[in-house]
Amino acid sequence: MGDYFERIVDIDIDATAEEAGLLADRITEWLVAEGVITRAPDGTGMYSQYADGGYAPGPRWTRAVQADLGRPPGPLAVITGRHHFVGGQGEDDAEYAVCPRCATRTTFIDYPNSFEADEPTWAPFRAAVEAWEATGTGEAICPACATPSPVTDWQWCDSYALGTLCLEFWGWPPLSDAFVADVTACLGHRTAQHTGKF
Numbered sequence: 645m646g647d648y649f650e651r652i653v654d655i656d657i658d659a660t661a662e663e664a665g666l667l668a669d670r671i672t673e674w675l676v677a678e679g680v681i682t683r684a685p686d687g688t689g690m691y692s693q694y695a696d697g698g699y700a701p702g703p704r705w706t707r708a709v710q711a712d713l714g715r716p717p718g719p720l721a722v723i724t725g726r727h728h729f730v731g732g733q734g735e736d737d738a739e740y741a742v743c744p745r746c747a748t749r750t751t752f753i754d755y756p757n758s759f760e761a762d763e764p765t766w767a768p769f770r771a772a773v774e775a776w777e778a779t780g781t782g783e784a785i786c787p788a789c790a791t792p793s794p795v796t797d798w799q800w801c802d803s804y805a806l807g808t809l810c811l812e813f814w815g816w817p818p819l820s821d822a823f824v825a826d827v828t829a830c831l832g833h834r835t836a837q838h839t840g841k842f
């Protein structure tokens with residue numbers, strides 16, 4: 645099951661690159677201290693589009709999960725940089741974003757009526773996210789109120805997250821709520837959680 649992943653994304657994305665780096669150091673140190681990972685590099689069985697390698701699971705990796713696998717899981721990657729993260733399909737009944745100005749929801753995919761994004765609606769949002777990833781600035785215009793807002797101000801559905809720091813667990817069983825809460829407290833930021841398959 646190395647092609648399954650669990651993901652925790654820090655979605656308080658005002659963090660600068662330097663801040664994200666410091667946060668990454670802090671959370672890595674905490675994970676090592678808790679025995680969830682070691683500092684040994686490990687890239688086996690991971691198919692991340694954001695990182696080539698991660699850290700090997702530690703002696704107390706089961707502290708992070710709901711149930712023991714009976715064998716060690718794969719690596720945990722600590723990812724920094726401006727990225728969009730997509731969770732597993734079916735986590736939401738639709739894929740959408742909510743305008744920070746007028747609170748209107750713009751829907752890109754309406755399950756189960758469709759499994760493809762509505763291209764004319766999605767294309768300008770995708771372009772705005774790509775601009776943000778490349779430059780740190782990107783605005784999407786709300787179809788309802790015609791106001792442009794930074795993509796980081798839009799409220800995205802659960803399966804889509806913009807972030808500058810992310811933990812990706814490859815081949816781990818579902819994470820426990822207590823562990824996710826501990827990670828969130830350690831970061832001191834809001835987080836989003838994804839489960840998916842490569």
Ligand SMILES: [Zn+2]
Nearest residue numbers: 743746786789
């Ligand atoms: Zn609007």
